[in-house]
Amino acid sequence: MKHIYLDYNATSPVRPEVLETMLPFYREQFGNPSSVHWAGRQVSGALEKAREQVASLINASPAEIVFVSCGSEGDNMAIKGTLDALKDRGNHIITTAVEHPAVLETCAAMEKAGYEVTYLPVDKNGELDLAELEKAITAKTVLISVMWANNETGNIYPIEEIGRIAKKYNIRFHTDAVQAVGKVPVDVQKANIDLLVISGHKIGAPKGVGAIYIRRGTRMTQFMHGGHQERNRRAGTQNVAGIAGLGKACELASQELVSYYRRVRALRDRLEDGISSQVPEIKLNGTPFRDRRLPNTLNVSFAYIEGESLLLNLDMFGIAASSGSACTSGSLEPSHVMGAMCVEVTLAHSSTRFSLGPETTAEEIDHVLDVLPTTVQRLRDMSPLYNCGRTAEGCETCETVRRL
Amino acid sequence: MYTDKVMDHFTNPRNVGEIEDANGVGEVGNASCGDIMKIFLKVENNIIKDVKFKTFGCGAAIATSSMVTEMAIGKTIEEALELSNQAVAEALDGLPAQKMHCSNLAADALHEAIKNYITKNN
Ligand SMILES: Cc1ncc(COP(=O)(O)O)c(C=O)c1O
Ligand code: FES
Numbered sequence: 001m002k003h004i005y006l007d008y009n010a011t012s013p014v015r016p017e018v019l020e021t022m023l024p025f026y027r028e029q030f031g032n033p034s035s036v037h038w039a040g041r042q043v044s045g046a047l048e049k050a051r052e053q054v055a056s057l058i059n060a061s062p063a064e065i066v067f068v069s070c071g072s073e074g075d076n077m078a079i080k081g082t083l084d085a086l087k088d089r090g091n092h093i094i095t096t097a098v099e100h101p102a103v104l105e106t107c108a109a110m111e112k113a114g115y116e117v118t119y120l121p122v123d124k125n126g127e128l129d130l131a132e133l134e135k136a137i138t139a140k141t142v143l144i145s146v147m148w149a150n151n152e153t154g155n156i157y158p159i160e161e162i163g164r165i166a167k168k169y170n171i172r173f174h175t176d177a178v179q180a181v182g183k184v185p186v187d188v189q190k191a192n193i194d195l196l197v198i199s200g201h202k203i204g205a206p207k208g209v210g211a212i213y214i215r216r217g218t219r220m221t222q223f224m225h226g227g228h229q230e231r232n233r234r235a236g237t238q239n240v241a242g243i244a245g246l247g248k249a250c251e252l253a254s255q256e257l258v259s260y261y262r263r264v265r266a267l268r269d270r271l272e273d274g275i276s277s278q279v280p281e282i283k284l285n286g287t288p289f290r291d292r293r294l295p296n297t298l299n300v301s302f303a304y305i306e307g308e309s310l311l312l313n314l315d316m317f318g319i320a321a322s323s324g325s326a327c328t329s330g331s332l333e334p335s336h337v338m339g340a341m342c343v344e345v346t347l348a349h350s351s352t353r354f355s356l357g358p359e360t361t362a363e364e365i366d367h368v369l370d371v372l373p374t375t376v377q378r379l380r381d382m383s384p385l386y387n388c389g390r391t392a393e394g395c396e397t398c399e400t401v402r403r404l
Numbered sequence: 405m406y407t408d409k410v411m412d413h414f415t416n417p418r419n420v421g422e423i424e425d426a427n428g429v430g431e432v433g434n435a436s437c438g439d440i441m442k443i444f445l446k447v448e449n450n451i452i453k454d455v456k457f458k459t460f461g462c463g464a465a466i467a468t469s470s471m472v473t474e475m476a477i478g479k480t481i482e483e484a485l486e487l488s489n490q491a492v493a494e495a496l497d498g499l500p501a502q503k504m505h506c507s508n509l510a511a512d513a514l515h516e517a518i519k520n521y522i523t524k525n526n
Binding site for chain 1: 414435438439440442458459460462465466
Protein backbone atom coordinates (compact mmCIF):
# COMPACT_ATOMS: atom_id res chain seq x y z
CA MET A 1 0.00 0.00 0.00
CA LYS A 2 1.16 3.49 -0.81
CA HIS A 3 1.90 5.69 2.17
CA ILE A 4 0.47 9.19 2.12
CA TYR A 5 1.95 11.40 4.80
CA LEU A 6 -0.19 14.40 5.70
CA ASP A 7 1.13 15.12 9.16
CA TYR A 8 3.98 17.53 8.44
CA ASN A 9 3.01 19.75 11.36
CA ALA A 10 3.87 16.82 13.63
CA THR A 11 7.21 16.19 11.99
CA SER A 12 8.81 16.02 8.56
CA PRO A 13 11.21 13.61 6.87
CA VAL A 14 14.85 14.70 6.76
CA ARG A 15 15.52 16.08 3.30
CA PRO A 16 18.17 14.22 1.30
CA GLU A 17 20.32 17.37 0.88
CA VAL A 18 20.15 17.89 4.63
CA LEU A 19 21.23 14.34 5.35
CA GLU A 20 24.13 14.69 2.90
CA THR A 21 25.25 17.82 4.74
CA MET A 22 25.12 15.98 8.05
CA LEU A 23 26.88 12.72 7.26
CA PRO A 24 30.51 13.95 7.27
CA PHE A 25 30.06 15.05 10.87
CA TYR A 26 29.37 11.49 11.89
CA ARG A 27 32.38 10.20 9.96
CA GLU A 28 35.64 12.04 9.37
CA GLN A 29 34.64 15.40 10.90
CA PHE A 30 33.86 14.11 14.35
CA GLY A 31 35.73 16.72 16.41
CA ASN A 32 34.51 18.75 19.34
CA PRO A 33 33.94 22.28 18.05
CA SER A 34 35.51 23.72 21.22
CA SER A 35 38.85 21.93 20.66
CA VAL A 36 41.82 23.92 19.34
CA HIS A 37 43.36 21.09 17.31
CA TRP A 38 42.68 20.09 13.72
CA ALA A 39 39.70 17.90 14.63
CA GLY A 40 37.99 20.76 16.42
CA ARG A 41 38.86 23.32 13.78
CA GLN A 42 37.32 21.09 11.13
CA VAL A 43 33.89 21.43 12.65
CA SER A 44 33.78 24.82 14.30
CA GLY A 45 33.41 26.38 10.86
CA ALA A 46 30.35 24.24 10.26
CA LEU A 47 28.63 25.68 13.31
CA GLU A 48 29.30 29.22 12.16
CA LYS A 49 28.07 28.44 8.68
CA ALA A 50 24.83 27.03 10.07
CA ARG A 51 24.44 30.08 12.28
CA GLU A 52 24.62 32.26 9.19
CA GLN A 53 22.12 30.11 7.32
CA VAL A 54 19.61 30.23 10.16
CA ALA A 55 20.14 33.95 10.75
CA SER A 56 19.67 34.77 7.11
CA LEU A 57 16.31 32.98 6.91
CA ILE A 58 14.85 35.20 9.64
CA ASN A 59 16.84 38.38 8.93
CA ALA A 60 18.92 38.22 12.10
CA SER A 61 22.67 38.33 12.52
CA PRO A 62 24.56 35.10 13.23
CA ALA A 63 25.67 36.20 16.70
CA GLU A 64 22.01 36.35 17.69
CA ILE A 65 21.41 32.64 17.04
CA VAL A 66 21.83 30.06 19.81
CA PHE A 67 21.48 26.37 19.03
CA VAL A 68 19.33 24.27 21.35
CA SER A 69 18.04 20.71 21.39
CA CYS A 70 14.45 21.32 20.25
CA GLY A 71 11.66 23.83 20.02
CA SER A 72 10.44 23.04 23.50
CA GLU A 73 13.84 23.89 24.96
CA GLY A 74 13.84 27.19 23.10
CA ASP A 75 10.41 28.11 24.47
CA ASN A 76 11.39 27.14 28.01
CA MET A 77 14.58 29.16 27.73
CA ALA A 78 12.80 32.22 26.33
CA ILE A 79 10.19 32.32 29.09
CA LYS A 80 12.15 31.19 32.13
CA GLY A 81 15.29 33.05 31.09
CA THR A 82 13.32 36.28 30.67
CA LEU A 83 11.19 36.08 33.79
CA ASP A 84 14.21 35.50 35.96
CA ALA A 85 16.37 38.14 34.30
CA LEU A 86 13.62 40.75 34.57
CA LYS A 87 12.25 39.83 37.98
CA ASP A 88 13.11 43.27 39.34
CA ARG A 89 10.94 44.86 36.70
CA GLY A 90 7.82 42.77 36.95
CA ASN A 91 6.20 39.41 37.22
CA HIS A 92 3.53 39.32 34.54
CA ILE A 93 3.46 37.51 31.23
CA ILE A 94 0.85 37.68 28.50
CA THR A 95 0.34 34.72 26.23
CA THR A 96 -2.58 33.09 24.40
CA ALA A 97 -4.92 30.22 25.15
CA VAL A 98 -3.85 28.42 21.96
CA GLU A 99 -0.09 28.14 22.43
CA HIS A 100 1.72 24.83 22.08
CA PRO A 101 2.20 23.00 25.41
CA ALA A 102 5.89 23.99 25.25
CA VAL A 103 4.71 27.53 26.06
CA LEU A 104 1.47 26.84 27.93
CA GLU A 105 2.92 24.33 30.36
CA THR A 106 5.98 26.52 30.92
CA CYS A 107 3.66 29.40 31.77
CA ALA A 108 1.65 27.14 34.07
CA ALA A 109 4.85 26.16 35.87
CA MET A 110 5.76 29.85 36.21
CA GLU A 111 2.32 30.53 37.69
CA LYS A 112 3.00 27.88 40.30
CA ALA A 113 6.29 29.60 41.02
CA GLY A 114 4.41 32.83 41.74
CA TYR A 115 4.33 34.66 38.41
CA GLU A 116 1.15 35.98 36.88
CA VAL A 117 -0.03 34.88 33.48
CA THR A 118 -2.76 36.27 31.24
CA TYR A 119 -4.02 33.83 28.61
CA LEU A 120 -5.57 35.88 25.82
CA PRO A 121 -8.78 34.35 24.49
CA VAL A 122 -9.42 33.71 20.80
CA ASP A 123 -12.70 33.94 18.91
CA LYS A 124 -14.51 31.07 17.21
CA ASN A 125 -12.12 31.23 14.29
CA GLY A 126 -9.15 31.11 16.60
CA GLU A 127 -8.25 34.76 16.01
CA LEU A 128 -6.88 37.17 18.59
CA ASP A 129 -8.29 40.57 19.45
CA LEU A 130 -5.32 42.89 19.80
CA ALA A 131 -7.37 45.35 21.85
CA GLU A 132 -7.50 42.60 24.48
CA LEU A 133 -3.74 42.36 24.34
CA GLU A 134 -3.31 46.08 25.00
CA LYS A 135 -5.84 45.94 27.80
CA ALA A 136 -3.97 43.10 29.47
CA ILE A 137 -0.70 45.04 29.68
CA THR A 138 0.18 46.29 33.15
CA ALA A 139 3.18 48.02 34.67
CA LYS A 140 4.35 44.58 35.75
CA THR A 141 4.24 42.96 32.30
CA VAL A 142 7.70 41.79 31.26
CA LEU A 143 6.95 39.40 28.41
CA ILE A 144 4.48 38.92 25.59
CA SER A 145 4.60 35.43 24.12
CA VAL A 146 2.47 34.76 21.05
CA MET A 147 3.06 31.98 18.55
CA TRP A 148 3.63 32.98 14.95
CA ALA A 149 1.37 30.21 13.64
CA ASN A 150 -0.75 27.62 15.36
CA ASN A 151 0.17 23.98 14.90
CA GLU A 152 -3.42 22.67 14.95
CA THR A 153 -5.36 25.22 12.91
CA GLY A 154 -2.54 26.81 10.95
CA ASN A 155 -3.77 30.27 11.95
CA ILE A 156 -1.11 32.92 11.48
CA TYR A 157 -1.14 35.60 14.15
CA PRO A 158 -0.56 39.31 13.42
CA ILE A 159 3.01 39.23 14.66
CA GLU A 160 4.06 42.57 13.18
CA GLU A 161 1.21 44.37 14.91
CA ILE A 162 1.94 42.61 18.17
CA GLY A 163 5.58 43.62 17.75
CA ARG A 164 4.48 47.24 17.41
CA ILE A 165 2.43 47.00 20.59
CA ALA A 166 5.32 45.39 22.44
CA LYS A 167 7.62 48.17 21.29
CA LYS A 168 5.16 50.88 22.23
CA TYR A 169 5.01 49.62 25.82
CA ASN A 170 8.66 48.56 25.85
CA ILE A 171 7.85 44.93 26.63
CA ARG A 172 9.94 42.01 25.50
CA PHE A 173 8.36 39.92 22.74
CA HIS A 174 8.82 36.17 22.28
CA THR A 175 7.30 34.17 19.45
CA ASP A 176 7.19 30.43 18.99
CA ALA A 177 7.77 30.33 15.24
CA VAL A 178 8.20 26.55 15.06
CA GLN A 179 5.32 26.17 12.61
CA ALA A 180 5.89 29.38 10.68
CA VAL A 181 9.54 29.17 9.73
CA GLY A 182 10.00 27.74 6.26
CA LYS A 183 6.29 28.08 5.46
CA VAL A 184 5.78 31.85 5.47
CA PRO A 185 8.23 34.79 5.48
CA VAL A 186 9.64 35.41 8.93
CA ASP A 187 11.54 38.63 9.61
CA VAL A 188 12.57 39.44 13.17
CA GLN A 189 13.42 43.06 12.36
CA LYS A 190 10.15 43.89 10.68
CA ALA A 191 8.18 42.31 13.51
CA ASN A 192 10.35 43.75 16.27
CA ILE A 193 10.93 40.35 17.87
CA ASP A 194 13.29 39.82 20.78
CA LEU A 195 13.09 36.03 21.05
CA LEU A 196 12.10 33.58 18.33
CA VAL A 197 12.13 29.80 18.42
CA ILE A 198 12.76 27.34 15.56
CA SER A 199 12.64 23.54 15.57
CA GLY A 200 14.59 21.48 13.04
CA HIS A 201 12.30 18.51 12.57
CA LYS A 202 9.42 20.59 11.25
CA ILE A 203 11.47 21.85 8.30
CA GLY A 204 13.27 18.82 6.98
CA ALA A 205 16.12 18.78 9.48
CA PRO A 206 16.37 16.01 12.08
CA LYS A 207 14.65 15.74 15.44
CA GLY A 208 16.60 16.95 18.42
CA VAL A 209 17.91 20.25 17.10
CA GLY A 210 16.51 23.75 17.23
CA ALA A 211 17.53 27.36 17.52
CA ILE A 212 16.55 30.44 19.42
CA TYR A 213 17.08 33.94 18.13
CA ILE A 214 18.00 36.28 20.96
CA ARG A 215 18.11 39.93 19.92
CA ARG A 216 21.43 41.56 20.67
CA GLY A 217 21.39 43.12 24.14
CA THR A 218 18.55 40.94 25.47
CA ARG A 219 19.38 40.02 29.05
CA MET A 220 18.62 36.38 29.84
CA THR A 221 19.30 34.23 32.85
CA GLN A 222 21.26 31.18 31.84
CA PHE A 223 19.23 28.05 32.04
CA MET A 224 21.59 25.24 31.04
CA HIS A 225 24.77 25.54 33.10
CA GLY A 226 28.10 24.01 32.17
CA GLY A 227 30.73 24.83 29.57
CA HIS A 228 31.16 28.04 27.64
CA GLN A 229 29.44 26.95 24.43
CA GLU A 230 27.12 29.28 22.54
CA ARG A 231 28.72 32.36 24.13
CA ASN A 232 27.75 31.15 27.57
CA ARG A 233 24.10 31.15 26.69
CA ARG A 234 23.63 27.41 26.43
CA ALA A 235 26.09 24.89 27.82
CA GLY A 236 26.71 21.49 26.27
CA THR A 237 28.79 20.22 23.36
CA GLN A 238 26.86 21.12 20.24
CA ASN A 239 25.00 18.58 18.13
CA VAL A 240 27.23 19.46 15.19
CA ALA A 241 25.62 17.20 12.61
CA GLY A 242 22.11 18.24 13.61
CA ILE A 243 23.07 21.90 13.57
CA ALA A 244 24.66 21.59 10.13
CA GLY A 245 21.44 19.93 9.00
CA LEU A 246 19.33 22.70 10.48
CA GLY A 247 21.48 25.26 8.69
CA LYS A 248 21.05 23.47 5.37
CA ALA A 249 17.29 23.15 5.90
CA CYS A 250 17.08 26.89 6.56
CA GLU A 251 19.09 27.64 3.45
CA LEU A 252 16.76 25.48 1.36
CA ALA A 253 13.75 27.11 3.00
CA SER A 254 15.03 30.58 2.03
CA GLN A 255 15.53 29.51 -1.55
CA GLU A 256 12.24 27.72 -1.88
CA LEU A 257 9.88 29.80 0.22
CA VAL A 258 7.98 31.32 -2.69
CA SER A 259 7.66 28.13 -4.73
CA TYR A 260 6.86 26.07 -1.62
CA TYR A 261 4.07 28.45 -0.65
CA ARG A 262 2.53 28.45 -4.09
CA ARG A 263 2.68 24.70 -4.56
CA VAL A 264 1.56 23.59 -1.14
CA ARG A 265 -1.13 26.21 -0.91
CA ALA A 266 -2.65 25.04 -4.21
CA LEU A 267 -2.71 21.45 -2.95
CA ARG A 268 -4.16 22.42 0.41
CA ASP A 269 -6.85 24.50 -1.31
CA ARG A 270 -7.64 21.53 -3.55
CA LEU A 271 -8.10 19.36 -0.46
CA GLU A 272 -10.13 22.01 1.34
CA ASP A 273 -12.40 22.65 -1.63
CA GLY A 274 -12.74 18.94 -2.31
CA ILE A 275 -13.77 18.12 1.25
CA SER A 276 -16.17 21.07 1.40
CA SER A 277 -17.93 20.00 -1.77
CA GLN A 278 -17.94 16.25 -1.19
CA VAL A 279 -18.60 15.85 2.52
CA PRO A 280 -21.71 17.43 4.05
CA GLU A 281 -21.86 18.75 7.62
CA ILE A 282 -18.26 19.64 8.22
CA LYS A 283 -16.78 22.50 10.15
CA LEU A 284 -13.57 24.28 9.31
CA ASN A 285 -11.47 24.88 12.43
CA GLY A 286 -9.40 28.02 12.10
CA THR A 287 -9.77 31.19 10.15
CA PRO A 288 -11.77 30.99 6.92
CA PHE A 289 -9.41 33.62 5.47
CA ARG A 290 -6.93 31.36 3.78
CA ASP A 291 -4.28 34.06 3.56
CA ARG A 292 -4.23 34.16 7.34
CA ARG A 293 -3.57 30.44 7.59
CA LEU A 294 -0.40 28.46 6.92
CA PRO A 295 -0.44 27.32 3.31
CA ASN A 296 -0.11 23.66 4.29
CA THR A 297 -2.69 23.24 7.06
CA LEU A 298 -6.33 22.24 7.03
CA ASN A 299 -8.26 21.36 10.17
CA VAL A 300 -11.84 20.15 9.82
CA SER A 301 -14.39 18.47 12.01
CA PHE A 302 -16.74 15.90 10.57
CA ALA A 303 -19.98 16.07 12.53
CA TYR A 304 -21.18 12.94 14.38
CA ILE A 305 -17.93 11.00 14.27
CA GLU A 306 -14.91 10.82 16.49
CA GLY A 307 -11.41 11.69 15.33
CA GLU A 308 -9.44 8.64 16.34
CA SER A 309 -11.76 6.23 14.59
CA LEU A 310 -11.48 8.36 11.46
CA LEU A 311 -7.67 8.37 11.70
CA LEU A 312 -7.58 4.60 12.08
CA ASN A 313 -9.77 4.21 9.03
CA LEU A 314 -7.61 6.58 7.00
CA ASP A 315 -4.55 4.72 8.23
CA MET A 316 -5.96 1.56 6.65
CA PHE A 317 -5.70 3.39 3.33
CA GLY A 318 -2.14 4.42 4.15
CA ILE A 319 -3.14 8.01 4.96
CA ALA A 320 -1.47 9.61 7.98
CA ALA A 321 -3.22 12.63 9.52
CA SER A 322 -3.80 13.72 13.11
CA SER A 323 -6.65 14.61 15.41
CA GLY A 324 -7.55 16.91 18.28
CA SER A 325 -9.60 14.12 19.81
CA ALA A 326 -9.00 13.19 23.42
CA CYS A 327 -8.66 9.60 22.38
CA THR A 328 -5.48 10.26 20.48
CA SER A 329 -3.81 12.23 23.23
CA GLY A 330 -4.29 9.88 26.15
CA SER A 331 -6.24 12.52 28.06
CA LEU A 332 -9.99 12.70 28.45
CA GLU A 333 -10.32 16.17 27.05
CA PRO A 334 -10.18 17.19 23.44
CA SER A 335 -7.55 19.67 22.31
CA HIS A 336 -7.19 22.90 24.28
CA VAL A 337 -7.06 24.77 20.98
CA MET A 338 -10.54 23.55 20.00
CA GLY A 339 -11.67 24.35 23.55
CA ALA A 340 -10.33 27.89 23.36
CA MET A 341 -12.13 28.36 20.04
CA CYS A 342 -15.34 27.20 21.68
CA VAL A 343 -15.77 24.38 19.19
CA GLU A 344 -18.74 22.30 20.31
CA VAL A 345 -17.45 19.29 22.18
CA THR A 346 -18.39 16.47 19.80
CA LEU A 347 -16.98 18.51 16.94
CA ALA A 348 -13.80 19.04 18.93
CA HIS A 349 -13.51 15.28 19.34
CA SER A 350 -13.73 14.93 15.59
CA SER A 351 -11.27 17.62 14.60
CA THR A 352 -8.88 16.25 12.01
CA ARG A 353 -5.73 17.96 10.83
CA PHE A 354 -4.21 17.46 7.41
CA SER A 355 -0.82 19.12 7.09
CA LEU A 356 0.97 18.96 3.76
CA GLY A 357 4.63 19.20 2.91
CA PRO A 358 6.98 19.81 0.02
CA GLU A 359 6.80 16.13 -0.94
CA THR A 360 2.99 16.07 -1.15
CA THR A 361 1.55 15.46 -4.62
CA ALA A 362 -1.76 16.15 -6.33
CA GLU A 363 -2.31 12.39 -6.75
CA GLU A 364 -2.07 11.96 -3.01
CA ILE A 365 -4.62 14.68 -2.38
CA ASP A 366 -6.95 13.12 -4.93
CA HIS A 367 -6.58 9.75 -3.29
CA VAL A 368 -7.61 11.26 0.04
CA LEU A 369 -10.61 12.84 -1.64
CA ASP A 370 -11.49 9.44 -3.08
CA VAL A 371 -11.62 7.60 0.20
CA LEU A 372 -12.62 10.26 2.70
CA PRO A 373 -16.33 10.75 1.84
CA THR A 374 -17.20 7.04 2.07
CA THR A 375 -15.11 6.57 5.20
CA VAL A 376 -16.86 9.45 6.92
CA GLN A 377 -20.24 8.12 5.85
CA ARG A 378 -19.46 4.63 7.10
CA LEU A 379 -18.63 6.01 10.56
CA ARG A 380 -21.66 8.27 10.53
CA ASP A 381 -23.90 5.30 9.83
CA MET A 382 -22.46 3.78 12.98
CA SER A 383 -22.96 6.86 15.12
CA PRO A 384 -25.88 7.32 17.54
CA LEU A 385 -25.60 11.07 16.98
CA TYR A 386 -26.26 10.89 13.26
CA ASN A 387 -29.84 11.46 12.05
CA CYS A 388 -31.26 11.34 15.53
CA GLY A 389 -32.59 14.86 15.78
CA ARG A 390 -30.16 15.78 18.49
CA THR A 391 -28.88 19.32 18.16
CA ALA A 392 -25.43 20.44 19.01
CA GLU A 393 -24.94 21.70 22.52
CA GLY A 394 -24.90 25.46 22.90
CA CYS A 395 -22.15 27.37 24.62
CA GLU A 396 -24.05 27.37 27.91
CA THR A 397 -24.20 23.61 28.26
CA CYS A 398 -21.16 22.65 26.28
CA GLU A 399 -18.61 21.08 28.56
CA THR A 400 -15.60 21.71 26.41
CA VAL A 401 -12.76 22.35 28.71
CA ARG A 402 -11.48 25.87 28.46
CA ARG A 403 -8.48 27.18 30.15
CA LEU A 404 -9.88 30.64 30.74
CA MET B 405 -1.31 -0.12 19.99
CA TYR B 406 -4.49 -2.16 19.41
CA THR B 407 -4.61 -5.97 19.29
CA ASP B 408 -5.56 -7.79 16.08
CA LYS B 409 -8.93 -8.63 17.60
CA VAL B 410 -9.66 -5.00 18.35
CA MET B 411 -8.69 -4.03 14.83
CA ASP B 412 -10.84 -6.84 13.43
CA HIS B 413 -13.91 -5.68 15.36
CA PHE B 414 -13.13 -2.09 14.54
CA THR B 415 -12.80 -2.68 10.82
CA ASN B 416 -15.65 -5.19 10.57
CA PRO B 417 -17.96 -4.32 13.40
CA ARG B 418 -20.67 -6.92 14.04
CA ASN B 419 -24.28 -6.00 14.62
CA VAL B 420 -24.12 -2.32 13.76
CA GLY B 421 -27.43 -0.53 13.52
CA GLU B 422 -30.77 -0.26 15.25
CA ILE B 423 -33.58 -2.72 15.95
CA GLU B 424 -36.87 -1.15 14.92
CA ASP B 425 -39.03 -3.11 17.36
CA ALA B 426 -36.44 -3.31 20.12
CA ASN B 427 -37.89 -4.07 23.54
CA GLY B 428 -34.87 -2.72 25.40
CA VAL B 429 -32.69 0.29 24.62
CA GLY B 430 -29.79 1.61 26.65
CA GLU B 431 -27.42 4.52 26.19
CA VAL B 432 -24.32 5.45 28.16
CA GLY B 433 -21.42 7.81 27.83
CA ASN B 434 -21.24 11.48 27.29
CA ALA B 435 -20.09 13.60 24.49
CA SER B 436 -17.58 15.61 26.46
CA CYS B 437 -15.45 12.59 27.20
CA GLY B 438 -15.78 11.55 23.59
CA ASP B 439 -17.86 8.41 23.66
CA ILE B 440 -21.55 7.59 23.42
CA MET B 441 -22.83 4.08 23.01
CA LYS B 442 -26.37 2.94 22.36
CA ILE B 443 -27.54 -0.68 22.51
CA PHE B 444 -30.81 -2.09 21.13
CA LEU B 445 -32.17 -5.45 22.34
CA LYS B 446 -34.72 -7.92 21.17
CA VAL B 447 -35.53 -10.22 24.08
CA GLU B 448 -37.80 -13.25 23.69
CA ASN B 449 -38.58 -15.73 26.48
CA ASN B 450 -35.89 -14.18 28.61
CA ILE B 451 -33.29 -14.81 25.91
CA ILE B 452 -31.45 -12.13 23.96
CA LYS B 453 -32.37 -12.93 20.38
CA ASP B 454 -30.82 -9.91 18.76
CA VAL B 455 -28.54 -7.02 19.72
CA LYS B 456 -27.47 -4.03 17.72
CA PHE B 457 -25.35 -1.02 18.55
CA LYS B 458 -24.49 2.49 17.51
CA THR B 459 -21.37 4.14 18.83
CA PHE B 460 -19.64 7.50 18.68
CA GLY B 461 -16.11 6.96 19.85
CA CYS B 462 -12.60 5.80 19.18
CA GLY B 463 -11.42 2.47 17.83
CA ALA B 464 -11.67 0.86 21.27
CA ALA B 465 -15.20 2.13 21.79
CA ILE B 466 -16.37 0.69 18.48
CA ALA B 467 -14.58 -2.61 18.99
CA THR B 468 -15.94 -3.13 22.51
CA SER B 469 -19.45 -2.33 21.31
CA SER B 470 -19.14 -4.87 18.56
CA MET B 471 -17.70 -7.47 20.92
CA VAL B 472 -20.35 -7.03 23.58
CA THR B 473 -23.12 -7.59 21.06
CA GLU B 474 -21.49 -10.84 19.95
CA MET B 475 -21.09 -11.98 23.52
CA ALA B 476 -24.65 -11.13 24.50
CA ILE B 477 -26.56 -12.84 21.70
CA GLY B 478 -28.15 -16.08 22.85
CA LYS B 479 -27.62 -15.39 26.53
CA THR B 480 -30.41 -15.15 29.10
CA ILE B 481 -30.81 -11.70 30.55
CA GLU B 482 -29.39 -12.94 33.85
CA GLU B 483 -26.30 -14.25 32.10
CA ALA B 484 -25.95 -11.04 30.13
CA LEU B 485 -26.13 -8.99 33.31
CA GLU B 486 -23.12 -10.95 34.54
CA LEU B 487 -21.07 -9.91 31.52
CA SER B 488 -18.40 -7.60 32.84
CA ASN B 489 -16.41 -4.84 31.25
CA GLN B 490 -13.31 -6.79 32.06
CA ALA B 491 -14.64 -9.81 30.19
CA VAL B 492 -15.26 -7.69 27.09
CA ALA B 493 -11.73 -6.30 27.20
CA GLU B 494 -10.31 -9.78 27.70
CA ALA B 495 -12.29 -11.16 24.79
CA LEU B 496 -10.53 -8.55 22.66
CA ASP B 497 -7.14 -9.69 24.01
CA GLY B 498 -6.90 -6.51 26.06
CA LEU B 499 -7.07 -2.77 25.49
CA PRO B 500 -4.42 -0.09 25.91
CA ALA B 501 -4.42 1.17 29.50
CA GLN B 502 -5.62 4.66 28.62
CA LYS B 503 -8.60 3.16 26.79
CA MET B 504 -9.97 1.06 29.62
CA HIS B 505 -12.73 3.56 30.31
CA CYS B 506 -14.20 2.80 26.90
CA SER B 507 -14.46 -0.90 27.54
CA ASN B 508 -16.45 -0.10 30.67
CA LEU B 509 -18.97 1.54 28.45
CA ALA B 510 -19.83 -1.53 26.39
CA ALA B 511 -21.06 -3.77 29.19
CA ASP B 512 -22.67 -0.77 30.89
CA ALA B 513 -24.66 0.02 27.76
CA LEU B 514 -25.81 -3.58 27.54
CA HIS B 515 -26.86 -3.54 31.20
CA GLU B 516 -28.75 -0.29 30.66
CA ALA B 517 -30.62 -1.83 27.77
CA ILE B 518 -31.50 -4.90 29.86
CA LYS B 519 -32.72 -2.72 32.72
CA ASN B 520 -34.82 -0.80 30.24
CA TYR B 521 -36.31 -4.10 29.03
CA ILE B 522 -37.05 -5.23 32.59
CA THR B 523 -38.77 -1.97 33.56
CA LYS B 524 -40.84 -1.99 30.40
CA ASN B 525 -41.95 -5.57 30.91
CA ASN B 526 -42.87 -5.46 34.57
C1 LIG C 1 4.04 25.43 17.72
C2 LIG C 1 5.02 24.45 18.28
N1 LIG C 1 5.85 24.84 19.26
C3 LIG C 1 6.76 24.00 19.80
C4 LIG C 1 6.87 22.69 19.38
C5 LIG C 1 7.87 21.80 20.02
O1 LIG C 1 8.96 21.54 19.22
P1 LIG C 1 9.93 20.32 19.55
O2 LIG C 1 9.19 19.09 19.16
O3 LIG C 1 11.14 20.55 18.71
O4 LIG C 1 10.24 20.37 20.99
C6 LIG C 1 6.03 22.24 18.36
C7 LIG C 1 6.10 20.84 17.88
O5 LIG C 1 5.28 20.01 18.16
C8 LIG C 1 5.07 23.13 17.80
O6 LIG C 1 4.22 22.74 16.84
S1 FES D 1 -13.77 7.01 22.95
FE1 FES D 1 -12.27 8.09 24.02
S2 FES D 1 -10.70 6.76 24.61
FE2 FES D 1 -12.23 5.68 23.56
